[in-house]
Amino acid sequence: MAASRPRRPAPRRAAVLGGNRIPFARANGRYARASNQDMLTAALDGLVARFGIAGERLGEVAAGAVLKHSRDFNLTRESVLGSALDPATPAYDVQQACGTGLETVVLTANKIALGQIESAAAGGVDTASDAPIAVNEDLRRALLAVNSARTTSGKVRALAALRPGQVVPEVPRNVEPRTGLSMGEHMALTAREWGITREDQDELAAASHRHLSAAYDRGFFDDLVTPYLGLTRDDNLRPDSSTEKLATLSPVFGKGEGATMTAGNSTPLTDGASVVLLGSDEWAAEHQLPVLAHLVDAETAAVDYVHGGEGLLMAPAYAVPRLLARQGLTLQDFDYYEIHEAFAATVLSTLAAWEDPDFCAGRLGLDAPLGSIDRSRLNVNGSSLAAGHPFAATGGRIVATLSKLLHEKGPGSRGLISICAAGGQGVVAILEGA
Amino acid sequence: MTDTYSQFVNSPLGKQVASRLGIPRPVRLRRYTPGGALLEGSVLLGGYGDAPLAKRVRAVLDAEGIATATEPPTDGRVAAVVADLSAMTGPADLEALRALVGPALKRLAPSGRVLVLGASPEQAGADPVLAAARRALEGVVRSIGKELRAGATANLVLVEDGGEEEIESTVRFFLSGRSAYVDGQVVTVGPAGAGRRTPQSWVAPLAGKVAVVTGAARGIGASIADTLTRDGATVVCLDVPAAGDALAVVANRNGGSALQLDVTSPDAGARIVEHARTRHGSLDVVVHNAGITRDKLLANTDAARWQQVLDVNLLSVLRMNEAILAPGALSDGGHVVVLSSMSGIAGNRGQSNYAASKAGLIGAVHALGRDEDLRARGITVNAVAPGFIETEMTGRIPLATREMGRRINSLAQGGLPVDVAETIAWFAQDASAGVTGQVVRVCGQSMLGA
Numbered sequence: 001m002a003a004s005r006p007r008r009p010a011p012r013r014a015a016v017l018g019g020n021r022i023p024f025a026r027a028n029g030r031y032a033r034a035s036n037q038d039m040l041t042a043a044l045d046g047l048v049a050r051f052g053i054a055g056e057r058l059g060e061v062a063a064g065a066v067l068k069h070s071r072d073f074n075l076t077r078e079s080v081l082g083s084a085l086d087p088a089t090p091a092y093d094v095q096q097a098c099g100t101g102l103e104t105v106v107l108t109a110n111k112i113a114l115g116q117i118e119s120a121a122a123g124g125v126d127t128a129s130d131a132p133i134a135v136n137e138d139l140r141r142a143l144l145a146v147n148s149a150r151t152t153s154g155k156v157r158a159l160a161a162l163r164p165g166q167v168v169p170e171v172p173r174n175v176e177p178r179t180g181l182s183m184g185e186h187m188a189l190t191a192r193e194w195g196i197t198r199e200d201q202d203e204l205a206a207a208s209h210r211h212l213s214a215a216y217d218r219g220f221f222d223d224l225v226t227p228y229l230g231l232t233r234d235d236n237l238r239p240d241s242s243t244e245k246l247a248t249l250s251p252v253f254g255k256g257e258g259a260t261m262t263a264g265n266s267t268p269l270t271d272g273a274s275v276v277l278l279g280s281d282e283w284a285a286e287h288q289l290p291v292l293a294h295l296v297d298a299e300t301a302a303v304d305y306v307h308g309g310e311g312l313l314m315a316p317a318y319a320v321p322r323l324l325a326r327q328g329l330t331l332q333d334f335d336y337y338e339i340h341e342a343f344a345a346t347v348l349s350t351l352a353a354w355e356d357p358d359f360c361a362g363r364l365g366l367d368a369p370l371g372s373i374d375r376s377r378l379n380v381n382g383s384s385l386a387a388g389h390p391f392a393a394t395g396g397r398i399v400a401t402l403s404k405l406l407h408e409k410g411p412g413s414r415g416l417i418s419i420c421a422a423g424g425q426g427v428v429a430i431l432e433g434a
Numbered sequence: 435m436t437d438t439y440s441q442f443v444n445s446p447l448g449k450q451v452a453s454r455l456g457i458p459r460p461v462r463l464r465r466y467t468p469g470g471a472l473l474e475g476s477v478l479l480g481g482y483g484d485a486p487l488a489k490r491v492r493a494v495l496d497a498e499g500i501a502t503a504t505e506p507p508t509d510g511r512v513a514a515v516v517a518d519l520s521a522m523t524g525p526a527d528l529e530a531l532r533a534l535v536g537p538a539l540k541r542l543a544p545s546g547r548v549l550v551l552g553a554s555p556e557q558a559g560a561d562p563v564l565a566a567a568r569r570a571l572e573g574v575v576r577s578i579g580k581e582l583r584a585g586a587t588a589n590l591v592l593v594e595d596g597g598e599e600e601i602e603s604t605v606r607f608f609l610s611g612r613s614a615y616v617d618g619q620v621v622t623v624g625p626a627g628a629g630r631r632t633p634q635s636w637v638a639p640l641a642g643k644v645a646v647v648t649g650a651a652r653g654i655g656a657s658i659a660d661t662l663t664r665d666g667a668t669v670v671c672l673d674v675p676a677a678g679d680a681l682a683v684v685a686n687r688n689g690g691s692a693l694q695l696d697v698t699s700p701d702a703g704a705r706i707v708e709h710a711r712t713r714h715g716s717l718d719v720v721v722h723n724a725g726i727t728r729d730k731l732l733a734n735t736d737a738a739r740w741q742q743v744l745d746v747n748l749l750s751v752l753r754m755n756e757a758i759l760a761p762g763a764l765s766d767g768g769h770v771v772v773l774s775s776m777s778g779i780a781g782n783r784g785q786s787n788y789a790a791s792k793a794g795l796i797g798a799v800h801a802l803g804r805d806e807d808l809r810a811r812g813i814t815v816n817a818v819a820p821g822f823i824e825t826e827m828t829g830r831i832p833l834a835t836r837e838m839g840r841r842i843n844s845l846a847q848g849g850l851p852v853d854v855a856e857t858i859a860w861f862a863q864d865a866s867a868g869v870t871g872q873v874v875r876v877c878g879q880s881m882l883g884a
Contacts, residue, residue, distance in 0.1 A: 042679070049671075049682035052691030052713065084686035219675075222694045226678040288713050 013294040014109035014278050015434065019123075019400020020047035021274030022228035023235065024388035027128035030231045031271040036065045036072055039228070040079040040125040043273035043396075046226030047121060048084045051277055051289060057086035059117025062104040063275065064094040065125050066391040066422075075125075085121075098342065099300070099427035100124045101274060101395020102419050106429060108278055109295040118283040123275030124392025130271075138163075176422065178306045183313070183422060184343065188254030188261050190311030191345035194352045198260040201344035202246035205265040205385045208341060212382025213239035220381060224400050236268055236388040253343075265344040270388030274396030276403075291434040293403035293415070298429035299323035305424040310363070313346045315426030316418040317353045321364050323428055329414075331370040335433075336377050336405055336415040338398045341384040346420055380405065395419060399431070406433030437824065437840065440847055460847035461585045464545030466611035466856060468637050468664060473547070473609055475513030476501040478538050482530040483521035487551045487593060491516050491605055506538040514547035514609055515539075519571060520593055522552070524563045528570055539581065548588035549608050550575050551601070554622055557594055568592070572620055579618035579844050579879045587617040587845075587879075596625030600868025603860060606636065612856040615849035618879035626867035627812030631767065638666030639863045644714040646670040646706050648697050649724030651677035653825045654773070656684045657851035658721055661859050663688040668714050672697075672706065673724070697724045697750040703757025707764075718765045719862045720758055722751045722772040725791070727827075732786040740787045747791035752798060759808065767812040771861045772799060773854075774819040774873060780882040792819070796873050803871015814870035816861045821877025824848040845878035 022042050025031040031039065040063055048054050063076040072078070077091040096103045101124035108120035146158040175182045181189075191201075215221060216233055225233075241264075251259035253266065277289075284291050301319035303310035310318075316339075324331060331354060339347045353359045354370035361367075381401055384394055395417075402415045413433035420426050440460045464474075477495055479502045481488050495502050503512070515538045517531050535548060542548070550571055558565035571590055578588040589608050593601060600623050607613050633639040645662045649655035650671035659669045669690035673681045678694045685692035693709050695702055710717035725747045728739040751772060758764050777785050778792025795817060802808060802815035822828060822839040828848065831839065840848040854876045860866055861874075 045686060046678065046682045046692075049685035049692035050694075052668075052685070052689070054686040054689045219696075219699065222675045222696075225675070226682055226692075226694070227676055228679055232676045232678075288715065290712060 011113040012115070012280060013296065014112035015281055015284050015291040016293045016295065016399060016403040016431065017277040017279055017284055017289045018047075018050065018292060019224055019274065019276040019396060019403070020050055020226055021224065021393065021397050021400070022046070022272055023225055023231040023233050024270045024272035024390055024393070025231055025234075026236050026388065027269035027271060029129070029235060029271070030229050031127060032129040034127065034229060034271065035130055036068065036075055036125045036127055036273075037079050037082065039127065039271065039273035040075065040123070040275075041082040042226070042228050043123065043125065043275045044079055044083040044085065044121060047275050047277055050223060050226070051287070053287070054084040055086055058089045058119045058121055059111065060108060061085070061089055061091040061121045062094055062108050063091070063121075063123045063125065064100045064104065064392050065127075066095060066097055066100060067126055067128065068095070095392075096425060096427065097421035097423055098340070098389070098391045098394055099419050099421035099425055100392035101397070102298075102399065102417060102427045102429060103300070103395070105276055105278065105295065105395060105399050106298040106427070112278055112280050119277075119279040121275050121277055123273065123396035124394075125273035126390035126392045127271040128269035128390070176305070176312065182253070184253035184261060184266055186305065186312035187343045187345055188259065190314060190349050191260060191343075192254065192258055193311065194349040196260065196345045196348045196352070198247070199243070200348055201260055201265040202243045204341070204344040204347060205246055206241050206243045208379060208382045208385040209238050209241035210382075211380055212237055212386035215381040220404070224404065234387045236270060237386050261343060261345055265385065267342060267384045267389040270390045272388065272390035272393045274393040274400065276396050276399045290407075292407040293431045293433050296430040296432050297323060297327055298427065299326070300428075301426045303424045310424070311349065312422070312424055313342055313420035314349065314353065315424055316420050316428050317350050317426075318364065319426045319428040320354070320416070320418060321366060321370060323430060324370070327430060329430075331373060333414060334373075334377065334416045335409050335413040336380060336402060337373055338379060338383065338402050338415060338417045340394055340398065340419040341379065342389065342420050344385060347378075350418065395427070402431055406431055409433050437847060460845060461544060463585045463614040463845065463847075464611045465614045465852065470611070471500075472498045472606060473500055473513040475511060475543050476503055477609075478503050478506055478512045478515045478534070480504050480530075480534045481518030481521070481551070482527050485518035485521065487520050487598060487601060488516065488518035490598065490601060491518070491551075494602055494605060506534070507541055510541070511543040512538060512541050512546065513543050514549065515542065516549045516551070516605075516609075518551040520551055520553045522567045525567045525570060527567060528574070531571070531574060535578070539578070542582070542586050545585035545611070545614070546582075547586065547609050548575070548578050548582065549605065550588070550590045552590060552592050554592045554594045575620070576618045576879070582844065585614075585845060587613065589613070589616065589618065590620045592620060592622045594622060594624040597623040597868045600624070600626050602632070603639070603863050603865035604869060607860040612860060614856075615845065615853035615876050615878050616857060616874060617844050617877075619874050621869065621872055621874060623868040624870070627767070627809045631864035631867060633863065633865055639865060640719070640859065641666035643667045643718040643862070644670065644710050644716050645719035645721065645862065646672055646693075646710055646717065647721045647723055648672045650684055651680040653827060654820065654823060654851040654854050655723040658723055658855040658858055659684050659688055659690065661852060661855035662719070662721075662862065663690065665859050667719065667862070670706070670710055670714065697754065698745055700753070702750065703754035706754065707757055716765050717758070717763060717768065719769045720764065720771070721858055721862070722754070722770070724750075725773060727785065727788050729784045729788065731784050735787060743787040744791050747788070748794040751795060755798075755802075759802075759813065764813060767864055767867065769862045769866075770802070770813070770815045771858045772815075772817045774799075774817040776819055776821045776875065776877055776880060776882055779819055779875070799873060800871055809870070812867055814861065814867060816870060817873045818854055818857050818861070819873055819875045819877070820849065820854045821875060821880040821882070822848045823854060823876070824850055842882070843878035843880040847878065849876055849878060
């Protein structure tokens with residue numbers, strides 16, 4: 001499908017100059033006592049050190065977290081203030097579930113493209129260990145009453161109204177508010193719909209571990225990862241993972257005989273942070289920083305998973321064809337594909353949908369299926385199944401990794417990023433090697 | 435690292451106890467602060483004959499507003515004694531040294547300096563009388579170092595023909611607090627490869643320079659990064675990826691950049707050159723500080739322990755230097771400094787592999803110091819050999835051994851990482867272009883080794 005209308009004169013393209021993340025840690029592990037702010041600050045400081053920009057004022061820093069304490073209302077700005085950046089660097093928070101990290105890259109890149117800013121850091125952080133705990137609604141009202149009472153006797157009366165049953169926190173649950181189903185349960189429905197096999201999922205998961213491990217061993221992450229709190233590599237990584245070992249695990253999502261999703265082919269709850277350094281080509285040149293890649297374009301989509309119209313994590317399947325059409329590209333025009341492994345089944349369902357004539361015609365309104373991709377170009381350095389998935393930190397990890405890969409491949413090389421997110425959303429983008 | 439003994443003997447009670455028992459009382463050494471005076475007090479200046487080098491020293495002191503005298507004072511103190519014996523023709527002339535320096539030693543202020551200047555015995559040709567006189571200075575200076583008290587030091591600078599113009603940075607180093615823990619050392623200054631390069635400011639002698647420091651995440655390496663930055667350099671801080679978090683702290687506090695890289699990787703040298711040149715525009719100073727220990731008696735040392743230490747400490751430096759010293763990499767007039775060790779000079783029980791690597795570095799420095807091509811490009815290559823330095827690493831040595839290490843030197847205390855860093859910063863100056871192929875111990879004149 002060709003572009004439906006000519007593009008306007010292109011604004012300049014924002015450049016990706018590099019990235020930094022802390023190793024991702026399994027929840028309640030090494031980072032159990034680290035806050036979102038601690039981790040985001042550490043990721044920023046590592047970025048600043050790598051690029052020698054201590055004391056510099058960046059155009060802006062955009063980041064966010066999915067699980068966020070109320071005290072973290074200005075998380076990114078506070079992290080900037082705690083970092084080695086010039087305190088005159090403005091910052092703001094973004095929240096688009098697992099799409100957060102990529103969305104911050106898109107937002108800041110667009111500002112750079114329009115000439116509103118010259119440089120930016122974008123990324124995200126999440127901790128499943130230090131998840132915020134809310135008090136239940138009754139207790140919250142009671143506490144507010146105590147707080148607003150003007151006299152001591154009034155406060156005592158308000159406190160006296162408290163009942164033991166009210167002092168039970170609401171622990172956050174990893175479920176979609178509108179369906180009450182967890183993300184895994186949603187994905188299990190989609191996997192069944194697309195007939196994704198257990199074997200294929202385990203093979204994808206094993207490959208993720210194998211690829212990530214090999215990338216570490218060849219030093220690929222030497223300039224992408226800075227150790228934190230004693231962790232030097234992602235501790236979810238199992239270099240000796242294999243389809244045989246993964247086959248022994250019991251399903252955790254879905255029901256009955258047909259359940260295929262296990263703890264091994266699903267991403268674990270993880271803590272971590274990542275950031276990407278972006279700039280105009282001019283800013284990069286002034287700072288003698290090599291450009292790794294440029295952000296070509298991005299697209300978001302959402303699907304109606306509430307009424308059963310589509311699977312929760314299938315929005316990227318809709319976003320990608322729109323992006324390809326706008327750019328006049330086919331699905332096969334890429335050197336690398338980074339499809340976020342929320343679950344192995346997510347990646348496989350998305351690929352299956354693009355290969356399916358009925359889906360492509362009926363749901364995407366295309367004349368022909370998007371077709372298959374060369375699987376040897378998919379997640380070549382591993383992805384979330386092996387590295388872990390601190391929700392908002394995943395976009396920064398992927399953008400930095402892909403940019404470096406494209407730079408190694410050479411100018412003009414192309415990469416596609418696809419990230420699904422809670423709420424039935426998806427964020428996708430195209431990068432071009434510089 | 436707290437040196438509890440030093441704290442005690444410098445307390446009012448401790449002073450009394452120490453003087454009754456006649457045990458050493460290490461003093462707080464005078465150390466350099468940017469913008470501080472080169473010396474606090476006047477300098478006794480003299481020598482043999484017309485003492486040509488002393489004239490140059492006087493010019494430096496005059497510029498710094500420091501008073502000079504030619505006769506030992508009858509009361510009060512002198513901050514330093516500088517004796518120029520470069521014009522000596524035979525051992526009889528050494529009397530000039532005794533007459534000038536001897537009486538002055540009792541008048542030397544705490545952390546005072548005895549600096550003797552001489553001509554190079556290597557250049558005495560086949561004249562045994564001349565060579566004897568020149569070499570005699572080494573024995574005298576090392577003995578003076580052992581005689582001095584209260585943080586004072588004695589050092590010898592030998593000047594080769596054509597090196598007379600190049601002594602200023604070295605004289606400044608030895609007189610200042612930068613050389614606080616350098617004692618009993620002999621340094622040769624020769625002609626510079628590529629002309630005069632006096633810094634615009636002696637407070638920022640490395641201004642505009644780009645330096646790479648390996649092993650910069652902690653300890654001595656971090657102190658080197660701090661010191662080179664203080665002196666005006668932009669510093670690339672390098673360490674293994676696993677030390678990246680500590681490395682980022684050092685890089686950020688110095689406004690430098692962090693390079694996570696294993697020095698044993700085959701392309702380490704090329705990546706250092708590429709990073710420094712593309713990110714910062716040039717590569718002017720390289721400090722090979724990264725090193726490891728795998729201590730065990732040789733009888734129990736297996737091939738892996740042996741190889742690992744040799745690989746990280748020595749072979750990696752030789753390999754990186756191939757890329758760094760290739761034309762178009764390190765700037766002409768650049769400087770390479772390697773961290774050797776007292777172990778490499780004196781040997782150390784249980785450190786045969788470490789000592790091999792550190793002695794090997796000295797061998798490499800000697801060879802590179804004589805390399806005609808490097809000399810023509812004005813590139814200097816020198817080594818620092820630290821003695822007992824108070825670091826996290828030496829803090830883990832058992833108490834008794836640690837106390838031994840600290841006390842058996844002329845200053846009766848351990849040095850600080852900054853003492854090693856200051857010596858490196860002096861080697862790294864363009865004004866030190868006449869200093870190459872040298873090994874300077876930063877050991878407070880340890881009783882171990884030469």
